[in-house]
Amino acid sequence: MRDARLLAPAVLAALDPAGRTARPSPQALAERLAGRRLLLVLDGCEQLADACAELVGALLRAAPGLRVLATSRQSLRAAGEHLLPLAPLPVEPAAGRADSEAALLFADRAAAVRPGFRLEPANRAAVARLCRRLDGLPLALELAGGRLRALSVEQLAARLDDRFQLLAGGGPAVPARHRTMRTAIGWSHELCTVQERLLWARLSVFADGFDLDAAEYVCAGAGLPVDDVLDLLDALVDKSVLERLDGDPARFRMLDTLREYGAHWLRAGDEGPRLLRRHRDWYLGVADWGEVEWFGPQQAETAERTRLAHPNLRAALEFSLTEPGEEQPALALAAALWYFWAGTGRLGEGRHWLDRALALAPEPTGARAKALWATGHLAALQGDPAAPAPPWTSAAARPSTPATTGPSPAPSTTRAAPPWSATTRPAPPRSSRRPCATTPPSASSTPTSCWPWSNSPSPTCSSATDRAAPPGRPAPANSASSTANGGPTATACTPWRTPAGSPASPGRPAPSPASRSG
Numbered sequence: 258m259r260d261a262r263l264l265a266p267a268v269l270a271a272l273d274p275a276g277r278t279a280r281p282s283p284q285a286l287a288e289r290l291a292g293r294r295l296l297l298v299l300d301g302c303e304q305l306a307d308a309c310a311e312l313v314g315a316l317l318r319a320a321p322g323l324r325v326l327a328t329s330r331q332s333l334r335a336a337g338e339h340l341l342p343l344a345p346l347p348v349e350p351a352a353g354r355a356d357s358e359a360a361l362l363f364a365d366r367a368a369a370v371r372p373g374f375r376l377e378p379a380n381r382a383a384v385a386r387l388c389r390r391l392d393g394l395p396l397a398l399e400l401a402g403g404r405l406r407a408l409s410v411e412q413l414a415a416r417l418d419d420r421f422q423l424l425a426g427g428g429p430a431v432p433a434r435h436r437t438m439r440t441a442i443g444w445s446h447e448l449c450t451v452q453e454r455l456l457w458a459r460l461s462v463f464a465d466g467f468d469l470d471a472a473e474y475v476c477a478g479a480g481l482p483v484d485d486v487l488d489l490l491d492a493l494v495d496k497s498v499l500e501r502l503d504g505d506p507a508r509f510r511m512l513d514t515l516r517e518y519g520a521h522w523l524r525a526g527d528e529g530p531r532l533l534r535r536h537r538d539w540y541l542g543v544a545d546w547g548e549v550e551w552f553g554p555q556q557a558e559t560a561e562r563t564r565l566a567h568p569n570l571r572a573a574l575e576f577s578l579t580e581p582g583e584e585q586p587a588l589a590l591a592a593a594l595w596y597f598w599a600g601t602g603r604l605g606e607g608r609h610w611l612d613r614a615l616a617l618a619p620e621p622t623g624a625r626a627k628a629l630w631a632t633g634h635l636a637a638l639q640g641d642p643a644a645p646a647p648p649w650t651s652a653a654a655r656p657s658t659p660a661t662t663g664p665s666p667a668p669s670t671t672r673a674a675p676p677w678s679a680t681t682r683p684a685p686p687r688s689s690r691r692p693c694a695t696t697p698p699s700a701s702s703t704p705t706s707c708w709p710w711s712n713s714p715s716p717t718c719s720s721a722t723d724r725a726a727p728p729g730r731p732a733p734a735n736s737a738s739s740t741a742n743g744g745p746t747a748t749a750c751t752p753w754r755t756p757a758g759s760p761a762s763p764g765r766p767a768p769s770p771a772s773r774s775g
Contacts, residue, residue: 261308268297268312283312287319294322302329303448303496310335330445331496342497345393345512348385356381359388359398366402367410374405383410390417392512396441400424420514421521442518448496455481456489457498458526461519462536465568466508475535508565530580537573537586540566544593551596563597570594574610584618588628595631599638607635 265283272289290297297316302309310333313325317337327333332340346359356364356376363384367374376384387410391397401424404413416423424438446454459476460467467475472490477483490509493499498515502508511519523529543566550559563570570590577587591610598607611632618625 259304261305264305264308264312268299283315286312287316290316290320290323292322293320295324297323297325299325299327302327302333303331303445306331306333309333331448346388346395346398348388348393357385357388357393359391359393360384362395363388363398363402366399367405370403370406380410383414387414387417390414390513391420392514394512394514397424397438397514400438420517438514439518442515445496445498446518449493449498452481452485453489453492453496453498454522456486457493457515457519458522459519459528459532460493460499460511461516461523462529462532462572463511463516463569464572466502466510466565467569468506468508470506471539471569472509474539475532533576533580534583536569537576537583537590540570540573541586541590541593544570544590544597548593548596551600560597560600563594564601567597574614578610578613578617584614585622585624587614588618588622588624592624592628592631595634598631598635604635604639608632608639611635 265286269286269289299309306329309327313327313333313335316323317325332338346362347357348359350357360376364374364376387401388398391401401413404423421439449457456476459481460472462475463471469487469490473483473486477486490499494501494509499509499511502510523532543563547559547563550556574587574590577583577590591614595607598604611628615625615628615632
């Protein structure tokens with residue numbers, strides 16, 4: 258029902274199935290409920306949220322003993338409303354239980370079409386994997402259970418890459434909007450405004466949680482002003498498209514099923530490659546700032562920030578390694594994360610990404626030199642005797658002499674500006690965690706940002722060939738300004754400052770005014 262004029266008559270009909278009410282109006286409904294104590298359940302209010310809120314408010318004023326339980330994909334914002342979010346079913350077993358609630362629901366629905374089906378050691382792992390892929394969504398689990406008429410659990414899990422084609426079914430008694438996952442999610446999609454749908458699609462490039470700064474940088478642009486992103490995020494949380502995660506700063510997450518639905522619309526609009534590059538650029542900045550701050554008082558914060566970004570860093574690496582022409586950014590990102598691979602025991606994963614990147618880009622570049630150094634460092638930590646040759650034997654740039662104490666620094670003295678840093682990166686929007694910029698991004702904007710891994714001229718740096726030291730910290734011994742080993746002298750870039758003096762860099766909190774004064 259989508260006609261607000263039929264709402265009150267529908268409620269009256271439920272209260273009086275015989276149809277003895279002569280005036281099926283909100284006033285007649287209020288008169289009927291006045292003085293009574295009862296619970297009124299309104300199911301599926303999202304299509305008429307405003308009309309439901311108005312009706313509920315009028316009924317509560319007329320009948321103080323009335324209580325209303327409304328189910329909706331978005332809040333009604335009615336006076337006195339208390340929200341009780343319903344999360345998906347847990348996909349991990351509770352303490353002392355062998356199976357999760359999601360697995361038990363799947364087994365129940367599977368037994369309805371395959372009598373005798375039950376959870377047992379032979380299928381328990383596959384069912385658990387299936388439940389995680391389906392985010393514990395009850396409708397998805399019910400539709401998946403129905404597919405066991407023709408498929409085994411293993412076959413079902415293997416075909417979930419096209420979950421919207423696979424998860425269809427349900428008998429004639431099932432509401433039409435619940436017969437396929439695509440239709441069920443499309444029901445929520447119709448509730449969104451044009452801008453909310455656009456943000457939904459663009460947010461699908463995030464592999465896991467993200468914060469407001471990342472969303473503003475990656476998603477703002479044509480049709481979506483940066484100043485609107487916060488309000489649109491709030492609206493998508495209200496419509497249950499996004500989940501707000503606990504923590505400070507606040508982070509958001511989209512269920513994989515909803516993310517895949519948004520990705521379909523992103524591909525349909527031909528924005529996919531551009532948004533994936535912006536996503537990669539943001540997390541390249543996160544990795545680069547993490548490398549700057551790893552050896553210092555902010556190491557614990559840096560480790561946690563990088564850990565939270567880990568799924569998105571993997572997605573950025575995978576994009577750079579599979580998209581033609583992105584080999585140099587892949588080398589830069591994999592090498593910048595050497596501190597994370599080494600500092601958190603992820604040596605094998607680091608070697609995996611570095612080896613793939615090195616195999617794709619054999620030409621001698623500064624990015625390859627650093628990647629070779631990072632590979633050798635990880636190999637030494639692994640005790641691998643087959644470590645790669647020193648980078649200066651296969652790259653044009655020779656790094657300066659490393660420090661004699663402490664961890665070996667990554668070579669960076671004569672690193673050339675990556676081609677993507679000066680001409681293809683859109684100018685990022687205003688924020689406390691962004692590179693220097695004066696204008697919000699757009700599909701055709703000219704970059705003016707001063708990125709910490711770039712030597713491209715900008716309003717606040719001139720011909721710098723390396724990262725500047727973070728605020729309050731001296732430049733490393735092998736920085737670009739050093740003349741050791743004949744290295745060039747260069748003016749350092751201050752990537753945490755904009756022309757107006759406001760802090761900016763991806764993944765990095767704002768420094769204190771004292772630290773910006775110099």
